[in-house]
Amino acid sequence: MKVLVPVKRVVDSNVKVRAKADETGVDLANVKMAMNPFDEIAVEEAVRLKEKGVATEVVVVSCGPAICQETLRKALEVGADRAILVDVGDIEVQPLAVAKLLKALVAKEAPQLVIAGKQAIDDDANQVGQMLAALQGWPQAAFASKVEVSDGKARVTREVDGGLETLEVPLPAVITADLRLNEPRYAKLPDVMKAKKKPLDATTPAELGVDVAPRLKTLKVSDPPKRQGGGKVADVADLVNKLKNEAKVI
Amino acid sequence: MSTYAAPLNDMRFLMNEIAGLKDILSLPAFADTVDADTVDSILEEAAKFAAEQIDPINIIGDRKQSPKWDNGVVTVSPEYKKVYKLFCENGWHAMPGNQEFGGQGLPSLVNFAVNEMWRSASIAFALCPMLTMGAVHAIEHHASDELKQKYLPKMIDGTWGGTMNLTEPQAGSDLTAIRTKAVPRGDGAYLITGTKIFITWGEHDMAENLVHLVLARLPNSDPGLKGISLFLVPKFLANDDGSLGARNDLICSAIEHKLGIKGSATAVMSYGDKTGAIGWLIGKEGNGVAYMFTMMNHARIHVGLEGIAVAERAYQHALAYARERIQGAIIGDAESKTKPKPILFHPDVRRLLMDMKSRTEALRAIGYFAAGQMDIARSADPAVARKAQAYVELLTPIVKGWSTESSIDITSEGVQVHGGTGFIEETGAAQYYRDCRITAIYEGTTAIQANDYIGRKTAREVNKETGETGFTARALYKEVAAFADELAKDAKLGDIGKELQEAARALIDTTEWAVKTYGPEPQVASAGSVPYLKLGGIVLGGWLLAKSARIAQKKLDAGATDGYYKGKIATTRYYAKHWLVQAQALKREITEGGPSVLGLDEPLF
Structure with missing residues (x-):
């Protein structure tokens, strides 16, 4: 069974992001980039499936500028078998476009399972996995915290409001990874050394026959308003009064 | 509490712009091993491991759970054990080793950068693999093939640790005073008896076996350094299949209470209290100290x-x-009052x-x-x-x-x-x-380094062809001065260049003095040796910072916006105004201050 894992290059989660002065987007100049943390979890899950003998090959894909090769190489270092870069150049590639690119790759690669991160930490869109499932007409199980694959089915435990829900989906299917699905491993040095020798192919939206022109327009990106200092309440009665009459929450 | 973040930008800059990584990677020794992208990935992975795994245990070893000694057994904290295991499993322990025995054969420069990260995160922890790799190098270069095959693979991957046993209570900086004895047993092995002190990570429970390298004297050997040989003495004797055999007759009789690096166990080692610890000679008899020097x-x-x-x-x-x-x-900042x-x-x-x-x-x-x-x-x-x-x-x-x-x-x-x-x-x-x-x-010690610097590396270094003394130092400082002359003319960095010019001149003058004085007045030269080391360090540091600043300026002129480059220039300017200026005073301290060091008669102390 082949597993396809899309990975996105995003601002490193430790970086404090700032809006550009002209409010057209987030300032990415000289900012450390890394693999989207949910995608790291997705890669880890796919590699574990391979180690369990469930999956036979793990293919990672990134849709973005050529520098996304770095992100793909990180996935190769922790155990993915090969990588595909969809080089979109400098344009902003939006969730629907990514889903369509993945659909085209699914047609070529014929994976039985796509494991994606549930969302990317830069735009927090949380759409690609669901859109891909819809475009493919495949079942989907989003926000997975546990995945078991056997007999052509995946049993997926997902975190929902108020508890855990377990779904069973026939393969092929799309699963999106939540935070507690697993803890990604550290790359081992010998695997870091070998990653460069693993295949990394490049293609383009044109080759895949997908129109990736943006359909959403960003109007403005600004820093969140500065927090105003809070006030102290004199006693419980004062607190209740404020909650009732000022905040109007009780 | 802060968390460690490896200074990857400075490391990369120095590797690429100052240390010549590109040329190094194209050397035949490395061309097929590693490329620049892979080096970058290695640095990033090491940075992550150092920050997330090693840095948090530094405080544990120091103040929460230092190694404990009980009746010859040393136990470390579970956190140290866990990180050591992961460090080995992830291949970091083996990194500096020879490829033939499971290492990666990377350039020294890459090992250096990665090792900086381990040590920033925890010197005490990093000492353990460092000592093992020291023992590995000694075995690799000098031991028989049989010993190599038996011990190196497990030492390189960290399953077994290694230690260096030089010091004895009466033999510190002066190794001629070593008394530990080695007696041939007749079957190729030797029986070792004696006490060694200050043995870093001499006993612990992170590795399943420890391989001690011990300096000892054979019977009737030369009383000087040439009578000292190097022996491999394992804690557990190894069977031919690599499994552990009998416990050897050696024991950690105590560990020290120290000012720092408390996370590491510094052992007193007793060899041969019962029948003699079994050991094997490394290389040739009488070459032990020479092997240490290599x-x-x-x-x-x-x-x-x-x-x-x-x-x-x-x-x-x-x-x-x-x-x-x-x-x-x-x-001067009124706003800061409110x-x-x-x-x-x-x-x-x-x-x-x-x-x-x-x-x-x-x-x-x-x-x-x-x-x-x-x-x-x-x-x-x-x-x-x-x-x-x-x-x-x-x-x-x-x-x-x-x-x-x-x-x-x-x-x-x-x-x-x-x-x-x-x-x-x-x-x-x-x-x-x-x-x-x-x-x-x-x-x-610093005094030993300084004597080495002023003596063997400068005043006593003779060019076999020309007879010139101190020619390497002279050539290098000339290069520094030539660079300074050029930088002094730079429109933006000329002020730094001028400070470097004067400092280089002071170093050159002092070096001439050292070469002249060392022979006739060795005590005066020796009295000035530590300040001379300081002078050399200050000027060479200034030289490489100034070179870095010039490269940074070129990058900025070419449109780079990375704050790192601006920082490098500001940092270099500070250094020039605060440290390079000290060169003149040091020159006087060294060339004029020697006799005053020796000016108080011994009874008057």
Whole structure:
């Protein structure tokens, strides 16, 4: 069974992001980039499936500028078998476009399972996995915290409001990874050394026959308003009064 | 508490722009092993491992659960054990090893950068693999194939540890006083008896076996250094299939209570209390000390790296505190009376942090340059190789002596930034100050480094063809002066160039004095040797910072916007105005101050 894992290059989660002065987007100049943390979890899950003998090959894909090769190489270092870069150049590639690119790759690669991160930490869109499932007409199980694959089915435990829900989906299917699905491993040095020798192919939206022109327009990106200092309440009665009459929450 | 973040931008810059990574990677020794992208990935993965795994256990080994000794058995904290295991499993332990035995065969320069990270995160922890790899190198270069095959693979991957046993109670810096005995047993093995002290990680439970390398004397051997041989003495004898056999007759009879590096066990080792510990000779009889010397440059440069690493960690810790702590109005800043600012805005806190930062970067530049020269010394071109090797020889005492001495000042400044809380262990600043103190002592004290620098590496270094004395030092300092002359004309960095010019001149003059004085007045030269080491360190650090600043300026002129480049120039300017200016005073201290060192008669002390 082949597993396809899309990975996105995003601002490193430790970086404090700032809006550009002209409010057209987030300032990415000289900012450390890394693999989207949910995608790291997705890669880890796919590699574990391979180690369990469930999956036979793990293919990672990134849709973005050529520098996304770095992100793909990180996935190769922790155990993915090969990588595909969809080089979109400098344009902003939006969730629907990514889903369509993945659909085209699914047609070529014929994976039985796509494991994606549930969302990317830069735009927090949380759409690609669901859109891909819809475009493919495949079942989907989003926000997975546990995945078991056997007999052509995946049993997926997902975190929902108020508890855990377990779904069973026939393969092929799309699963999106939540935070507690697993803890990604550290790359081992010998695997870091070998990653460069693993295949990394490049293609383009044109080759895949997908129109990736943006359909959403960003109007403005600004820093969140500065927090105003809070006030102290004199006693419980004062607190209740404020909650009732000022905040109007009780 | 701060968390460690490897200074990857400075590391990459130095590797690429100062140490010659590109040329090194194209050397035949490395061309098929590793490329620039992979080096980058290695640095990133190591940075992650150092920050997330090793840095958090530094405090555990120091103040929460140091190694415990009980009846010969040393137990470390579960956290140390866990990280050691992961460190080995992930291949970091094997990294510096020879490919033939499971290592990666990477350039020294790459190992150096990665090792800086381990040591910044925890000197005490990093000492364990460092000592093992020291033993590995000795076995690899000098032991028989049989010993190599039996011991190296497990030592390289960290399953077994290695230690170095030189010191005895009466034999510290002077190894001729060694008394540990080795008696041939008749079957090729030897029986070892004696006591060794200060054995770093001499006993612990992270590795399943320990392989002790022990300096000892054979019966009727030469009473001097030539009578000392090197023996391999394992804790558990190894069976031919590599499994563990009988426990050898050696025991850790105590561990020391220390000022710093408390996370590591410093053992007193007793060999042969019952029947004699079984050991095997490494190489030839009487060559033990010579074998130790072949590893000396490597070992010393790596102790120097400990100084650089802990200075960096102390700087990061102090900077985090200075950004966060709010205290007092800022002089000359009226606004700060109503809108308090962190102490980073106080001019003297700035000075402390600039001092820590600029000195650390200067030390790192010398260290990385020297590590790069170690690789270039493997060049196929004999002239290139010879020059690089000569630079390694010359720079080794500076990297060791000056980085470690400086780290004591820098970590002390780190305590100072914290004010009163710096004196309290909970803030963590004090640990770096305590941990680095040993680095100026072990693997040859600063005095030994300074004597090596002024003597063997300068005044006693004779060119076999021309008869010129101190020719490597002279050639290098001439290069520094020529660069300074050029930089002095630079429109933007001329002020730095002028300071470097004067400092280089002071170093050249003092070197001429040293070459002249060393023979006729050895005590006067020796009395000035530590200040001379300091002078060499300051000027060479300034040279490499100034070279870095010029490259940074070129990048900025070409449109680069990375704040790192601006920072490099500002840091270099601070260093020029605060450290290069000291060269003149040091020149006088060295050339005029010697007799006064010896001016008080012994009974008057």
